[in-house]
Amino acid sequence: MALEKPxxxxxxxRRFAADFGVHYAATALVAFLFAxxxxxxxxxxxxxxxGLSESDIxxxxxASFVLNSAVSxxxxxxxxxxxxxxxxxPGAVLLGPALTHLSFRQAVGAYLATGVLxxxxxxxxxxxxxxxxxxxxxxxxxxxxxxxxxGVDLVLAFRDQLWIAAPMTLVxxxxxxxxxxxxxxxxxxxxxxxxxxxxxALGAFKPPAGALFAFAAPNFYVPQFSWQAMxxxxxxxxxxxxxxxxxxxxxxxxxxxxxxxxxxxxAGCGVGAIVTGLFGAVPTCLTGPVNAILASGGERERQYxxxxxxxxFSVSFGLLAPFFxxxxxxxxxAFIATLAGLAMxxxxxxxxxxxxxxxxxxxxxxxxxxxxxxxPIFNIGAPFWGLVLGLAASWLMERE
Numbered sequence: 001m002a003l004e005k006p007x008x009x010x011x012x013x014r015r016f017a018a019d020f021g022v023h024y025a026a027t028a029l030v031a032f033l034f035a036x037x038x039x040x041x042x043x044x045x046x047x048x049x050x051g052l053s054e055s056d057i058x059x060x061x062x063a064s065f066v067l068n069s070a071v072s073x074x075x076x077x078x079x080x081x082x083x084x085x086x087x088x089x090p091g092a093v094l095l096g097p098a099l100t101h102l103s104f105r106q107a108v109g110a111y112l113a114t115g116v117l118x119x120x121x122x123x124x125x126x127x128x129x130x131x132x133x134x135x136x137x138x139x140x141x142x143x144x145x146x147x148x149x150x151g152v153d154l155v156l157a158f159r160d161q162l163w164i165a166a167p168m169t170l171v172x173x174x175x176x177x178x179x180x181x182x183x184x185x186x187x188x189x190x191x192x193x194x195x196x197x198x199x200x201a202l203g204a205f206k207p208p209a210g211a212l213f214a215f216a217a218p219n220f221y222v223p224q225f226s227w228q229a230m231x232x233x234x235x236x237x238x239x240x241x242x243x244x245x246x247x248x249x250x251x252x253x254x255x256x257x258x259x260x261x262x263x264x265x266x267a268g269c270g271v272g273a274i275v276t277g278l279f280g281a282v283p284t285c286l287t288g289p290v291n292a293i294l295a296s297g298g299e300r301e302r303q304y305x306x307x308x309x310x311x312x313f314s315v316s317f318g319l320l321a322p323f324f325x326x327x328x329x330x331x332x333x334a335f336i337a338t339l340a341g342l343a344m345x346x347x348x349x350x351x352x353x354x355x356x357x358x359x360x361x362x363x364x365x366x367x368x369x370x371x372x373x374x375x376p377i378f379n380i381g382a383p384f385w386g387l388v389l390g391l392a393a394s395w396l397m398e399r400e
Contacts, residue, residue, distance in 0.1 A: 002125025004261035006078035016305055023298045024306035026189035030343050031084070031293040031306070032313035033192075036065075036324060037336045039089055046092050050099040055219055056280055058321055062216040063279035065318030069311040071272045071284065075265070076307035081258045082294035083265065084287050084307055084314075085272055090240040090381040091282035094233065097379065102229050104280070109223035110233035111277030117238050118283070119270025127242060128262040137355050138390040139251045141364035142383050144351035145371025146248060146288065151348050154341025161334035163202065168195045168338045186297075191342055195335045207330045214322040218279045236380050241269055241285040244383040248288025255350050256295035256303075260286075289340070292347045363394030 040061065047057040064087040075083040095107060121127050157165035168191040175187040199205055246269065250260045265286050272284025294306045317324045355364040367390025374382045 002123065002128070003264045003267060004079075006261075007080040011077045011080060011304070016308060019302040020305040020309065021298070021302070022189070023186045024302060025309055026186040026192070027294050027296060027298070027303075027343070028306040028309040028313065030188050030192065030339055031290045031310050032317070033336055034293065034340045034343075035086060035287070035290050035314070036317050039086070042089055042092050046096045049096055050104075052099075052104065055217065056104065058216045059219040060280045060282075061321040062218045062318045063276040063281035065314045065321070067276045067279065067281075067318075068272055068284055069314040069318070071268050072314070073308060073311045075261075075268055076304045076311070079261055079264075080301070080304045081253065081260070082291045082303050082307040083253075083260070083268075084290045084294065084310060085268060085284050086287045086290065087276070087282050088237065088241050088245050088285040090244055090383075091237050091285075093381070094236055094240070094379055095282060098229070098233055102226070102232070103224065105221055105224040106226045106229040107233065108221045108277055108280065109225040110229040110237065111281075111283055112223050112274055113225070113230055113234045114237040114241070114283045115270045115273030115277060117234065117270070118241065118273060119267050121242070122263050122265070122267030122270055125263050127266045134247075134387065134391065135360045135363070135394065136251070136254070137358060137360040137364045138367050138387060138394065139247055140255065140351045141355040141367040141390060142244075142371050142386050143248050143251045143288065144348060144355055145368045145386060146383055147292070147344055147348055147351065148372060150289070150337075150341050150344040153337040154344075157334035157337040157341070161332050164195055164198055164204075164332055164334040165338045167198055168192075168335075169342065172342050188339070188343055192339060195338065199331060199335060204332050205330055208326055212323050212326050214320070216319060216321040220278060221280055223278070232379075236378075237283050239384055240381055241273075241283050242266065243387060244381055245285035245288065247387070248383075249286035249291050252288055252292040252347060252351075253295055255347075255354060257300045258295065258303075289344070293340075293343045296343055296346055360394050360398060362397045363390040363392075366390045366393040 043060055044057060068085045068087065072084045098107060171194045172187045172191040175182045175185055175190055246265060250262060253260045269284045269286065276284055294310065295303050355368065367386040370389050371383050371386035376382060377385055
């Protein structure tokens, strides 16, 4: 097997307590708020359009958060770096059109087949060799194209709800400009608190009618294997996980100074996809935005503690998925957009610098433009085609 060796000695509870701090709790909370808002809204939208029942959707959310958190907890502790696994957002988008002519059980069968394929690729070591052959500037251009929307959403939040975005941003930059004060009060958590106070003071929290509190009740699905589902879903799902999603996560962690265990991550996605698929969730992936937030500050050797703390939030959300979903969607959209945008500023800066400051800049530009255009081809998302066309452009125009 080609799995990378974990960091030794293994992390203990005492070491975690020593490495943990207020800053890492803040980044974990911001990452959690991102993970359980926009991405969850995609699940709700796809499920509703596809005719899935509330029970199906609740089971999907439960598996995505609770079961993937178990994988995340093990990997983050073993390799002592942020390694959060959630679900493939492009995979969820792919599911919508497929369910117009496939049954949900057939889709579950495709999830399991995708998981087996990723597990074999991870154990064989082929994934690491393939990914190291792709120039990092082009990969980082894809990351910049995907994450650009968070920066744009931050600006649009000023247009849509100035009274939330402005005070949060002012507090964030005021603390960032004062390093001594920022060490005592992390800018992100200060922005979070200020936004919550403004929302409370102006009565902008609008919970839906009816009972808020409810536990998730996961369903177990017996998969149905069909050639139609295999041909239509398995390869696109594997591509979106391994190249688009995992490519983002590995790139942002590498840019932060970590050395992600590519083969082990691929195998972990395979195991996660098999387990979560039995409860109706799309295949597991290494998430890009969440890991980017967790690796956005603090000491690199201690960032894994933020990932472990994130898992506690994630498990709680999965167990109480109906409750947390209603509460978070009741907050104004500018609150989450501003918080995520502020957390992504440094990541965007690093991505642009890595993409356009050296070799392969022409291919990186093509990759960035295709990714930003966000036009899927053959039901495969634009980030994948950005990589393909960026590599082709560099091969043609930058042979030296």
